[in-house]
Amino acid sequence: MNRFKTGELEAQPGTEIMAQGTSSTHLFTCLTGMGLRYTTLEDGQRQVIGFVLPGDFIGLQAGVMLEMSHSVEASTHMRLCTFNRSDLWTLFRSHPERAYDLTRLAALEERFLGDALAVVGQMDARAKVAWAFHRIYSRLAAVNLGAADRVPMPYRQQDLADALGLSLVHTNKVLARLRQDQVATWSDGKLTIHDIQRLAKIAQVDDQAPTTRPLI
Amino acid sequence: MNRFKTGELEAQPGTEIMAQGTSSTHLFTCLTGMGLRYTTLEDGQRQVIGFVLPGDFIGLQAGVMLEMSHSVEASTHMRLCTFNRSDLWTLFRSHPERAYDLTRLAALEERFLGDALAVVGQMDARAKVAWAFHRIYSRLAAVNLGAADRVPMPYRQQDLADALGLSLVHTNKVLARLRQDQVATWSDGKLTIHDIQRLAKIAQVDDQAPTTRPLI
DNA sequence: CGATTACTTGAGGCCTGTCAATGATGGTGG
DNA sequence: CCACCATCATTGACAGGCCTCAAGTAATCG
Numbered sequence: 425m426n427r428f429k430t431g432e433l434e435a436q437p438g439t440e441i442m443a444q445g446t447s448s449t450h451l452f453t454c455l456t457g458m459g460l461r462y463t464t465l466e467d468g469q470r471q472v473i474g475f476v477l478p479g480d481f482i483g484l485q486a487g488v489m490l491e492m493s494h495s496v497e498a499s500t501h502m503r504l505c506t507f508n509r510s511d512l513w514t515l516f517r518s519h520p521e522r523a524y525d526l527t528r529l530a531a532l533e534e535r536f537l538g539d540a541l542a543v544v545g546q547m548d549a550r551a552k553v554a555w556a557f558h559r560i561y562s563r564l565a566a567v568n569l570g571a572a573d574r575v576p577m578p579y580r581q582q583d584l585a586d587a588l589g590l591s592l593v594h595t596n597k598v599l600a601r602l603r604q605d606q607v608a609t610w611s612d613g614k615l616t617i618h619d620i621q622r623l624a625k626i627a628q629v630d631d632q633a634p635t636t637r638p639l640i
Numbered sequence: 641m642n643r644f645k646t647g648e649l650e651a652q653p654g655t656e657i658m659a660q661g662t663s664s665t666h667l668f669t670c671l672t673g674m675g676l677r678y679t680t681l682e683d684g685q686r687q688v689i690g691f692v693l694p695g696d697f698i699g700l701q702a703g704v705m706l707e708m709s710h711s712v713e714a715s716t717h718m719r720l721c722t723f724n725r726s727d728l729w730t731l732f733r734s735h736p737e738r739a740y741d742l743t744r745l746a747a748l749e750e751r752f753l754g755d756a757l758a759v760v761g762q763m764d765a766r767a768k769v770a771w772a773f774h775r776i777y778s779r780l781a782a783v784n785l786g787a788a789d790r791v792p793m794p795y796r797q798q799d800l801a802d803a804l805g806l807s808l809v810h811t812n813k814v815l816a817r818l819r820q821d822q823v824a825t826w827s828d829g830k831l832t833i834h835d836i837q838r839l840a841k842i843a844q845v846d847d848q849a850p851t852t853r854p855l856i
Numbered sequence: 857c858g859a860t861t862a863c864t865t866g867a868g869g870c871c872t873g874t875c876a877a878t879g880a881t882g883g884t885g886g
Numbered sequence: 887c888c889a890c891c892a893t894c895a896t897t898g899a900c901a902g903g904c905c906t907c908a909a910g911t912a913a914t915c916g
Contacts, residue, residue: 465763471758531701542679544761587761594903594904810873827895
């Protein structure tokens with residue numbers, strides 16, 4: 425895969441890596457750091473589509489369609505591995521197994537989005553926040569980041585609120601309650617899980633082995 | 641593409657074509673009829689992930705991952721084109737341009753899901769319903785089904801409610817209001833658009849050219 | 857040290873969910 | 887042919903979860 429790598433890029437916190445509605449000649453893989461995917465509606469409201477973690481591929485849509493449907497922004501300092509979009513077609517011709525991985529990755533993203541949709545559509549605020557915590561925690565654990573019960577979560581409460589379809593104020597109150605109930609604490613960019621069992625129960629997920637992600 | 645076709649299948653209304661959490665040796669393309677994709681949560685609540693229309697591919701997840709994250713059900717009588725899952729890998733080796741289409745399709749689904757997430761997360765009930773109407777209408781228009789202002793929509797109000805994260809009762813009241821306001825009427829499985837301009841405005845979408853879908 | 861950003865907390869109101877009852881339609885069996 | 891039942895759509899009443907408004911604290915920065 426390194427044959428297609430064209431270089432590395434550093435992004436500072438707050439930088440917009442890809443912009444909704446635009447194309448891009450480059451695709452990325454996140455090496456270190458964390459970020460956000462989000463769409464902005466016509467009336468200015470923002471929906472956070474997902475969180476970008478190390479190992480994530482960025483810009484598949486720009487690669488195979490011509491336009492990104494969402495923006496990607498760095499929340500922390502990020503190191504990115506860069507590819508040329510034009511090499512993507514070459515990869516499909518000469519490396520079918522890599523192309524297959526890419527498709528699997530797209531299907532995995534689709535699955536994640538489906539899960540998120542179910543959460544945002546059906547769960548109440550407490551369950552939503554618990555689910556987000558569980559997702560962040562297990563995904564970071566899968567790439568060996570953070571300690572046993574403490575992982576980085578360098579976002580703002582507003583980001584979480586926009587991800588879950590909640591207001592900032594209500595999100596804050598739910599966070600306070602989860603903290604009081606000794607389930608999980610999120611402060612200073614760190615998420616600490618106090619009771620993973622109860623968290624999983626509130627979030628309605630069975631706490632099982634994480635799915636492995638193909639690396640691009 | 642017909643080289644991979646292994647046959648056709650008929651499904652009656654209410655039939656579960658693929659089940660969440662299971663694998664499948666077959667993949668499908670919807671030829672005629674309409675259906676639903678949905679996930680069922682642990683507590684029994686249902687989230688409709690999307691609507692299956694003629695031309696849609698079914699089972700990509702079962703194809704490249706080993707498990708479906710959602711179920712697919714026929715709402716009307718459906719005619720399906722069937723493929724063998726094992727042929728998928730062959731396709732990647734021998735027909736890279738088809739494999740590319742498949743990936744584009746996956747990326748398109750991801751985009752649709754992202755849109756849906758933004759709608760369910762950010763919009764109020766009236767806008768949600770208007771958006772769903774607009775989506776169904778424009779997607780069906782893209783495949784030349786239905787008349788100028790009237791398209792088939794063979795779902796139940798409960799299906800729409802589960803798609804938008806609303807209760808059945810409230811969905812019904814919003815439908816009544818859209819009808820009274822002469823925006824759109826949905827009854828007897830038919831959706832009639834009275835004022836596409838206002839509908840698009842309520843749904844916060846610019847009424848523009850539909851995106852073309854690669855056919856598998 | 858004023859300005860900015862992010863987090864916190866309280867009060868009040870509305871959008872939406874829940875409960876409940878009714879009507880409409882179609883299939884089924886006596 | 888008509889009770890009987892199941893499914894779906896409709897409507898009203900009421901409650902509650904969540905949003906909005908507002909104010910205050912804390913931390914960072916030029």
